[in-house]
Amino acid sequence: MTYQNILSEVKDQILYLTINREQKLNALNKATLAELADAVAFAGQSDAVRGVLLTGAGEKAFVAGADISEFSGYNAEQGEALARNGQDNVFNAIENCPKPVVAAINGFALGGGLELAMACHIRIAADNAKLGLPETSLGLIPGYGGTQRLSLLVGRGRALEMIATADMISAERAEKMGLVNTVVPQAELIAAAENILNKIKLRAPLAVAAAIKAVNAAFASEVNGFDVEIQEFGKCFNTQDFKEGTTAFLEKRKPAFSNK
Template structure:
């Protein structure tokens, strides 16, 4: 499939989605959301792809936010539809992918851009990255999961401070509060992200898929039962047999 607003690169077991709207600092509009969603569906069904990396084009911006011009005249009904469609089309889809999705945050990650990064399973950032949820300065609130995912990552107090003040934070501050995993110079960001992706790609894809589901339920009362269920299920899978056999035979597993 061809895309207008994103680039899709497939390299061995790691695929990279590059949001490519540099003229608007890679802002998310409806078409871009749809294209990222389509690329994720393509990659989720591609058995050669083990890990997905999402980043922005250039060195200034991961995603500078949503394209406000698209919804500036919406009323309540259309606004609720916009948010619901965003969750269903993209943000929840990322979180529930059967393959790990890593955000390589290269610059501004604001509003919908930070919400996109937070939907990913892991976040690496460049030293020049600035992250924030500025919606209240427009008389809005985060609508693509910001009020839900941010408190889970950094705690309610810090989440409230970021949302209520609308202040941007540095990449280093984001690491200190647990919003991003690691921070690198901009020229090393994608290299380091792909290094991690390649480590993950050599582990059991079947086990990782089950682990994603269990982790996603970790803040609910279903988390422990989900872990027990998926722990049992992997014992019937070929990857478990290969992994245990390789361990006993003192060799690397071939997943």
């Protein structure tokens, strides 16, 4: 698939994805979502990718929201389909990606932009970033998992406050609330995200994927997270990486994992 709205590059086993609609503050339209879905699917399947760094072009916006002009005339059925397709193909796909996805929030992360960041496994924000879910000011609510993921990250009261008031918050407050992992100066943002991914690259890839699955299961009502953890823990024992990791530990050397 040839991308028109995102930039994609694999470098040192990291897939760099940049939403490249700077003049539109990187707003999400249907075409951009389709490209993101394709890129995330590639990341999950490619042995050349060990992690994903997701950011927005420029210094103003990570993603400043969805492209409202595309759905302003929708009815209820069309609106539900929009939300369901987006969640299934992009937001849930990112959350369930077996490769760690780090959001480098370089500016405004509003509406669908904040929902995109929340679907990522780890969030690093520039100190100038502003975050919010302003949908109620448009007569809507978040439709790409925002009500659910924000509640899980910051608690019901803070989530309802942010959604009902439609207020933006600073990166500093977002860090205090647990919405982002770390805040760094804008100039250090990409390096900070790379630093996390480079640390993860030193660990066993299959174990990292198992950890993502088990942690996600803690918030999935249809499964028992403890059972998922036990099953994934057991599966690790059949991997070559487990044998390499334990052997390297006993031999007091660094492991050389093979993703097998």
